[in-house]
Amino acid sequence: MLGSRHDAEVVRGTYARTFARMQAILESYGGTVEKFIGDAVMAVFGVPVAHEDDALRALRAALELRADITTHNARSPMPLQVRVGVNTGEVVAGSGRGGQFLVTGQPVNIGARLQTAARPGEVLVGSLTRELTSASVRYAEPRWIEAKGAGSVAAFAVVDMLTEATALSTVPSAALVDRDAELRMLFDTYERVRVERRPYLVTIYGEAGVGKSRVAREFVNPLGPDRVRAGRCLPYGEGVTFAPLQEMLRADLGIVASDDATEATAKLTAIVRTALDEEDADVVSRGIAVLAGLATVPSVWPDLPAESVASELNFALRRFLEQRSESEPLILVLEDAHWAEPALLDVIEHLTEWARAPLLVVCLARPELVVRRPAWGGGKARTLAMTLDPLSADHTRRLVEALLPPARSARREEIVERSEGNPLYVEEFVRRVVEVDQPPTSVPATLQGLIAARVDSLEPGIKAMLQRASVSGRVVSTEALTAVGDDPREIESLLRGALRHGFITATDEPGPGGGREYRFNHMLTRDVVYASLPKSERAKLHDRFGRWLETVGARRGVEDPEVVGYHAEQACLFAREVGLDDAPALGSRAFLRLLAAATSARDRADYHGSRALFQRAAAIGETSDVDQVLLIQARGYAATSRLRLESSPDAVAQLERVLSDARRLGPSPVLANLLWWSAMYAMPADAVLAHARHLEAIKIARAVGEPATVAAALRASAALAAARGDLDEERGVLREARALLEPRADRSILARVLLGLANNATRRGDLDEARARIDEALPLARDLVGRILAQRAKTEYLRAIGDREGATASAEQALLAARELGSPSAVAGAASALGAVLRQRGQLEPSRAVLEDAFVVARGSAEKIVVAQLRCELARTLLALDDVQGARRCIEDGEIPSTDVGTSAAAKATLAQIFAAERLPEQADALFREAVALLEPTGLALDLAECRLEHAAFLAYPGR
Numbered sequence: 018m019l020g021s022r023h024d025a026e027v028v029r030g031t032y033a034r035t036f037a038r039m040q041a042i043l044e045s046y047g048g049t050v051e052k053f054i055g056d057a058v059m060a061v062f063g064v065p066v067a068h069e070d071d072a073l074r075a076l077r078a079a080l081e082l083r084a085d086i087t088t089h090n091a092r093s094p095m096p097l098q099v100r101v102g103v104n105t106g107e108v109v110a111g112s113g114r115g116g117q118f119l120v121t122g123q124p125v126n127i128g129a130r131l132q133t134a135a136r137p138g139e140v141l142v143g144s145l146t147r148e149l150t151s152a153s154v155r156y157a158e159p160r161w162i163e164a165k166g167a168g169s170v171a172a173f174a175v176v177d178m179l180t181e182a183t184a185l186s187t188v189p190s191a192a193l194v195d196r197d198a199e200l201r202m203l204f205d206t207y208e209r210v211r212v213e214r215r216p217y218l219v220t221i222y223g224e225a226g227v228g229k230s231r232v233a234r235e236f237v238n239p240l241g242p243d244r245v246r247a248g249r250c251l252p253y254g255e256g257v258t259f260a261p262l263q264e265m266l267r268a269d270l271g272i273v274a275s276d277d278a279t280e281a282t283a284k285l286t287a288i289v290r291t292a293l294d295e296e297d298a299d300v301v302s303r304g305i306a307v308l309a310g311l312a313t314v315p316s317v318w319p320d321l322p323a324e325s326v327a328s329e330l331n332f333a334l335r336r337f338l339e340q341r342s343e344s345e346p347l348i349l350v351l352e353d354a355h356w357a358e359p360a361l362l363d364v365i366e367h368l369t370e371w372a373r374a375p376l377l378v379v380c381l382a383r384p385e386l387v388v389r390r391p392a393w394g395g396g397k398a399r400t401l402a403m404t405l406d407p408l409s410a411d412h413t414r415r416l417v418e419a420l421l422p423p424a425r426s427a428r429r430e431e432i433v434e435r436s437e438g439n440p441l442y443v444e445e446f447v448r449r450v451v452e453v454d455q456p457p458t459s460v461p462a463t464l465q466g467l468i469a470a471r472v473d474s475l476e477p478g479i480k481a482m483l484q485r486a487s488v489s490g491r492v493v494s495t496e497a498l499t500a501v502g503d504d505p506r507e508i509e510s511l512l513r514g515a516l517r518h519g520f521i522t523a524t525d526e527p528g529p530g531g532g533r534e535y536r537f538n539h540m541l542t543r544d545v546v547y548a549s550l551p552k553s554e555r556a557k558l559h560d561r562f563g564r565w566l567e568t569v570g571a572r573r574g575v576e577d578p579e580v581v582g583y584h585a586e587q588a589c590l591f592a593r594e595v596g597l598d599d600a601p602a603l604g605s606r607a608f609l610r611l612l613a614a615a616t617s618a619r620d621r622a623d624y625h626g627s628r629a630l631f632q633r634a635a636a637i638g639e640t641s642d643v644d645q646v647l648l649i650q651a652r653g654y655a656a657t658s659r660l661r662l663e664s665s666p667d668a669v670a671q672l673e674r675v676l677s678d679a680r681r682l683g684p685s686p687v688l689a690n691l692l693w694w695s696a697m698y699a700m701p702a703d704a705v706l707a708h709a710r711h712l713e714a715i716k717i718a719r720a721v722g723e724p725a726t727v728a729a730a731l732r733a734s735a736a737l738a739a740a741r742g743d744l745d746e747e748r749g750v751l752r753e754a755r756a757l758l759e760p761r762a763d764r765s766i767l768a769r770v771l772l773g774l775a776n777n778a779t780r781r782g783d784l785d786e787a788r789a790r791i792d793e794a795l796p797l798a799r800d801l802v803g804r805i806l807a808q809r810a811k812t813e814y815l816r817a818i819g820d821r822e823g824a825t826a827s828a829e830q831a832l833l834a835a836r837e838l839g840s841p842s843a844v845a846g847a848a849s850a851l852g853a854v855l856r857q858r859g860q861l862e863p864s865r866a867v868l869e870d871a872f873v874v875a876r877g878s879a880e881k882i883v884v885a886q887l888r889c890e891l892a893r894t895l896l897a898l899d900d901v902q903g904a905r906r907c908i909e910d911g912e913i914p915s916t917d918v919g920t921s922a923a924a925k926a927t928l929a930q931i932f933a934a935e936r937l938p939e940q941a942d943a944l945f946r947e948a949v950a951l952l953e954p955t956g957l958a959l960d961l962a963e964c965r966l967e968h969a970a971f972l973a974y975p976g977r
Contacts, residue, residue: 027095028095031093031095031097032056035086035089035097036053036058038085039058039082039085040058042078042081042082042085043058043060043078043082045078046062046074046075046077046078046081047062047071047074048060048061048062048074048075048078049061049062049064049065051120057132060075060078061108061120062074062075063469064108064120065473066470066473066474067469067470067472067473071105072103072105072145072146072149072150073149073150073153073154075103075146076103076140076142076146076150076154076175077178079101079103079140079175080140080175080178082099082101083099083101083138083140086098086099086138087138098137098138099137099138100132100133100135100136100137100138100139100141101132101135101139101140101141102128102129102130102131102132102133102134102135102140102141102142103128103131103140103141103142103143103146104124104125104127104128104131104142104143104145104146105124105143105145105146105149106122106123106124106127106143106145107122107124107548108120108121108122108124108125123166123167124143126164126165126166126167127143127164127167127170128143130162130163130164130165130170131143131162131172134162134172135174139174139175140174140175141172141173141174141175142156142172142173142174142175143170143171143172143173144159144170144171144173146173147173152179153178153179154175154176154177154178154179155175155176155177155178155179156173156174156175156176157173157174157175157176159171159172159173160172160174194408194412194413194415194416194440195408195409195412196228196231196232196235196405199221199232199403199405200232200235200236202219202401202403203219203232203236203379204236206219206377206401207236207240207346207348207377210346210375210376210377211345211346211375213375214373214374214375215373215374215375215399216368216369216370216372216374216375216376216377216378216399217369217376217377217378217399217400217401218365218366218369218378218380218394218397218399218400218401219377219378219379219380219400219401219402219403220354220379220380220381220382220386220393220394220400220401220402220403221233221379221380221381221382221402221403221404221405222382222383222384222386222387222402222403222404222405223381223383223384223404223405223406227405227406227407227440227441228405228440229352229381229382229405230352230381232405233247233350233352233379233381236379237348237350240348244345244346244347244348245347245348245350246265246266246268246269246347246348246349246350247264247265247268247349247350247351247352248260248261248262248263248264248265248349248350248351248352249261249264249351249352249353249491250351250352250353250354250355250356250357250358250361251356251490251580258358258360258361258579258618258623258625258626259308259310259360259361259364259621259623260580261351261352261357261361262308262309262334262361262364263308263309263310265349266305266308266309266337267281267309267310269341270284270285270288270305270309271284272284272285272309272311273526273527274494274526274527274528274529274531274534275527275528275529275530275531276573277572277573277574277575278311278573278574278575279574281309281311281575282306282311282312285302285305285306285309285311286302289301289302289305289337290302292340292341292343293336293340297336300329300332300333300336301332301333301336301337302333303317303318303329303333304317304329304330304332304333304334304337305333305334305337307330307333307621308330308333308334310575310576310577311575313617313620314326314617314620314621315620318800320725320762320763320764320765320766321765321800322765322766322800322802322803323619323620324802324838324840325765325800325801325802325803325838326620326621327360327363327621327623327801327838327839328800328801328802328834328837328838329800329801330364330621331364331367331368331371331837332801334364334368335367335368335371335372338368338372338374338376339372339373339374342374342375342376343374345375346375346376346377347374347375347376347377348376348377348378348379349376349377349378349379350379350381351365351378351379351380351381352381353381353382353383354380354381354382354386355382355383355384355385355386355389357386358623358625358626359390359625360623360625360626362390362393363839365378365380366394366397367837369397369399369400370397371837407438408438408440409438410433410438412438413433413438413440413443414429414433416440416443417429417432417433417443417447420443420444420447421447421450421451422451425447425450425451428450432446432447432450441539448471448519469545469549471518471520472520472545472546472549475514475515475518475520476514478507478511478514479511479514479515479518479520482498482503482508482511482512482515483515483520483521483546484546484547484549484550484554485498485501485502485503485558486498486521486535486537486546487537487543487544487546487547487550488501488547488550488555488558488559488562488584489501489562490543491536491537491543492524492534492535492536492537493528493534493535493536494527494528494529494530494532494533494534494535495508495509495512495528495530495532495533495535496528496529496530496531496532496565496569497528497529497530497562497565500561500562500564500565501558501561501562501565502558502561512535515535516535519538520537520538520542520546521535521536521537521538522535522536522538523535523536524536529566529569529570529573530569552591552594552595553591553592553595553597555587555588555591556587556588556589556591556592556595556597556603557588559584559585559587559588559591560584560585560588560603560606562584563580563581563583563584563585563588563610566580566581566584567581567610578610578613578614578617579614579617579618579626579630581610581614582607582610582611582613582614582615582630582633582634583614585603585606585607585610585611586607586610586611586633586637588603588606588607589603589604589606589607589637589641590607592604601641601642604637604640604641604642604643605641605642605643607637607641608634608637608638608641608643608647608648608651609643609647611630611633611634611637611651612631612634612638612647612650612651614630615627615630615631615633615634615651615654615655616654618630619631619654619658627654627658628655628658628659631651631652631654631655631658632655632659634651634655635648635651635652635655638651638652645682646682646685649675649678649679649682649685649687649688650685650687652675652678653675653676653679653687653688653690653691654687654690655675656668656671656672656674656675656691656694657672657690657691657694659671660672660694660698669698672691672694672695672698673695675691676688676691676692676695679691683720684717684720684721685717685721686721686723686726688717689714689717689718689721689726689730692710692711692713692714692717693710693711693714693729693730693733695710696708696710696711696714696733696734697733700736700737700740700882700914700916701881701882701912701914701916701917702914702916703916704737704740704741704916707737707916708734708737711730711733711734711737712734714730714733714734715727715730715731715734717730718730724757724758724759724763725757725758725762725763725766727754727757728754728755728757728758728763728766728767728770729754729766731750731751731753731754731757732750732751732754732766732769732770732773734750735747735750735751735754735773738750739777740882740916740917740918740919741918741955742918742919742952742954742955742956742957743955743956744777744780744781744955744956744957745956747773747777748774748777748778751770751773751774751777752774754770755767755770755771755774758770760797764797764799765797765798765799765800765803767794767797768794768797768798768803768806768807769798769803769806771790771791771793771794771797772790772791772794772798772803772806772807772809772810774786774790775787775788775790775791775794775810775814776809776810776813778790779810779813779814779817779959780813780919780956780957780958780959780960781956781958781959782817782958782959782962784814784817784818787810787814787817788814790810791807791810791811791814794807794810795807801834801837801838802838802843804830804834805831805834805835805838805843805847808827808828808830808831808834808847809827809828809831809846809847809850811827812824812827812828812831812850812851812854813850815827816850816853816854816857817959821854821857821858822858824850824854825851825854825855825858828847828850828851828854829851831847831850831851832844832847832848832851832867832871834847835847835848841874841875841880842875842880842883842884844871844874844875845871845872845874845875845880845883845884845886845887846883846886846887847871848867848868848870848871848887848890849868849871849883849886849887849889849890851864851867852864852865852867852868852871852887852890852891852894853890853893855867856890856893856894856897861894861897861898862898864894864897865891865894865895865898868887868890868891868894869891871887872887872888872891875887881912881914882914882916882917882920884911885911885912885913885914885917885920885924886920886923888907888908888910888911888913889908889920889923889924889927891907892904892905892907892908892927892931893927893930895907896927896930896931896934901931901934901935904927904931904934905928905931908924908927908928908931909928918951918952918955918957919952919957919960921951922948922949922951922952922957922960922964923948923960925944925945925947925948925951926944926945926948926964926967926968928944929941929942929943929944929945929948929967929968929971930967930971932944933971933974938971941971942968942971942972945964945967945968945971946968948964948968949961949964949965949968952964
């Protein structure tokens with residue numbers, strides 16, 4: 018349009034002079050002119066060198082450009098209009114050859130759309146730019162614009178610059194000032210631990226970098242390193258579960274990274290055998306070997322069921338730490354607990370609740386821990402919490418004075434004002450003032466700009482080395498750097514440079530390959546360095562590092578499948594995202610490594626971790642060329658792990674989908690496993706379908722050819738006969754299973770079969786047979802689940818012979834073990850037995866408390882029969898307490914599965930007693946007769962006898 022109203026030569030000259038002024042203005046603020054396109058100019062800030070205030074620099078340049086155009090228009094016959102769009106985000110930049118960086122990415126596209134949507138004379142910015150600069154810029158209310166590929170995005174028009182910054186949310190630091198009260202609390206708690214000789218749990222909350230680790234260090238340093246064990250939760254995901262415990266235990270055992278498996282195991286054995294008696298030493302040695310990463314579950318407990326592993330590990334850790342703290346209190350520090358897997362948090366809570374020793378567990382966590390675990394530490398004895406808040410202005414000033422050299426003291430008040438009590442902001446602002454003499458002109462919304470600016474100020478060689486180091490996590494060794502591509506001749510020099518700049522510190526421990534280890538000074542620093550790596554480089558480096566870890570682990574005999582799997586997965590995902598040629602091969606490798614890690618997690622009963630790992634393996638495998646049998650393993654165990662944790666209809670549907678696919682591939686252990694689970698969930702509603710699934714599971718197990726698998730399938734199917742009340746058939750199936758098992762090789766499954774036979778005999782009234790089978794099973798039931806089943810069987814036997822005191826003791830042991838296991842169905846079953854025997858002994862309030870507590874735990878369980886039995890017992894206890902309405906609500910508010918004769922009859926008899934209490938004898942008599950009629954055709958002799966006695970007592974009541 019200008020060309021149509023003005024001479025072309027005048028227009029060209031005006032544009033040339035205007036563009037020249039624009040380029041000078043942009044460069045004066047640190048920007049780089051990327052290109053001129055017609056009458057538009059594109060500039061970038063933060064390329065090739067980032068500054069902590071790049072967004073603010075861009076806005077100031079934009080406003081000066083606008084002012085320049087206004088000045089031009091006041092004296093030029095050819096007025097111009099300017100529209101400016103500013104956006105912030107992660108982009109890909111080229112090498113800068115030829116003066117152009119070829120910046121590409123969605124933020125560039127949105128920035129162009131902001132420029133197009135701006136009105137004449139307007140500066141329009143995106144959401145992140147506004148967030149980063151709101152301390153210094155006033156904005157109008159947002160309006161929404163459409164951006165291709167991004168949908169509707171918020172746009173903010175600049176109103177003017179503020180004279181003073183408004184308050185921003187603080188970003189934490191590791192510096193320690195004004196923490197006397199917190200330290201007093203820690204020392205007082207330590208004294209309680211020492212005097213009471215009981216465990217305490219202290220959680221220190223605070224935003225990232227606020228000084229949690231520094232407070233912990235100031236607390237433990239005077240106590241001496243011999244009494245402190247520390248471990249850090251890794252941010253790799255749900256699969257790296259017990260890494261902090263591994264770090265603590267290896268430190269306690271004196272195991273260093275250069276020890277091979279033989280040396281490490283020898284250290285473990287020597288310490289455990291000296292501290293514990295022979296029986297405990299064997300169990301503890303096995304469990305600690307697994308937790309310390311020196312052995313796998315199958316190698317130390319080849320026949321231990323998966324559901325029992327967690328309890329065995331809990332016992333081993335508790336006994337080990339009880340002995341290690343026998344003479345003096347032991348302090349366990351868990352860093353970054355907000356990243357801890359649920360299984361690890363369960364271990365910590367179990368330890369602090371059940372240990373009988375002077376242990377002080379200190380957890381350092383961001384507030385996210387409370388979001389993920391709302392009940393963490395709440396309402397429990399010997400648990401404390403504290404929160405680290407920002408520093409006051411006076412304490413911030415003291416910190417600045419301690420860090421800032423006298424030659425830079427003129428910047429002191431600026432740093433105090435801008436840091437707003439955040440110690441890490443103070444630290445980073447001081448670094449920038451000292452290193453490049455730049456004032457702290459803005460406080461970013463995150464530390465990204467501050468740390469990125471420091472990284473970009475490094476020599477290229479040091480920066481590249483740190484980028485490669487960041488792939489390994491916070492800690493890296495010289496051997497790892499060589500493995501990912503650093504020149505061995507230059508590593509030491511580059512590391513010294515990084516040490517000098519304060520990016521890393523040297524540790525006292527040798528790395529896995531024997532060389533020295535170095536640690537990033539902050540995890541946030543590592544994250545920013547890592548984010549600066551191109552994704553194609555990340556793929557290559559993750560692959561190299563993962564293969565190196567695998568090689569080192571195999572050489573030392575101490576492998577870490579979850580971390581290897583993580584790096585293989587990252588290599589695959591980044592390679593796919595950027596379209597590398599080796600993406601298919603990396604996909605196959607990632608699938609196999611994740612599957613191995615998932616299997617390891619399942620073997621140690623880490624259901625949360627195994628679920629996540631199996632799901633991740635399946636996600637990779639479904640889009641890779643992998644063995645379909647192995648893919649079904651991943652999908653199948655992901656489905657069963659999910660069911661174990663949530664038992665939702667969606668989880669059941671997922672199981673059925675995988676089961677359908679698994680059938681097409683033929684017999685396999687996972688197919689048998691899927692069929693057992695499917696039958697279990699089908700049983701309450703469809704006994705015919707459950708029967709068919711059990712028969713199919715047995716057929717598949719026989720085709721697989723593993724006796725223990727066949728026996729397990731037979732044992733599971735026996736539940737169908739028991740539910741029908743056909744105890745003769747149940748006994749026959751269990752005897753067939755027993756005949757397949759070798760006592761030495763199949764202890765756990767044999768114990769379960771024998772206890773099934775004991776329960777069968779008790780319900781038939783053959784009490785001598787029941788006693789014999791219990792006595793035979795007890796020496797074999799060593800794992801936690803086996804012990805629960807043994808005490809349950811013993812409880813029912815003792816009730817049958819009238820030994821209510823003995824029955825109470827056994828039931829209490831069963832419930833205690835069930836709570837330790839953490840299984841809602843196990844808690845429900847054990848509580849039902851204990852509640853019943855307490856009621857029979859006249860202890861009604863304790864009975865109600867036990868049953869109501871269990872009902873809260875088991876209410877959402879998909880084990881409908883077990884929950885129905887619990888409701889019946891609770892209703893009977895409420896009735897005995899004259900709470901007739903409560904008893905009726907309890908029995909009527911839930912489903913009573915008709916597929917289990919014993920449970921159905923018990924529910925009818927319970928409801929009959931409720932009718933009797935409501936003075937409705939006809940309804941009560943009818944229900945008693947229905948219950949008796951259900952039981953008479955069955956072999957449930959004990960159940961039938963009890964029901965007839967209750968009916969007789971009803972009929973004998975005066976007036977009937």
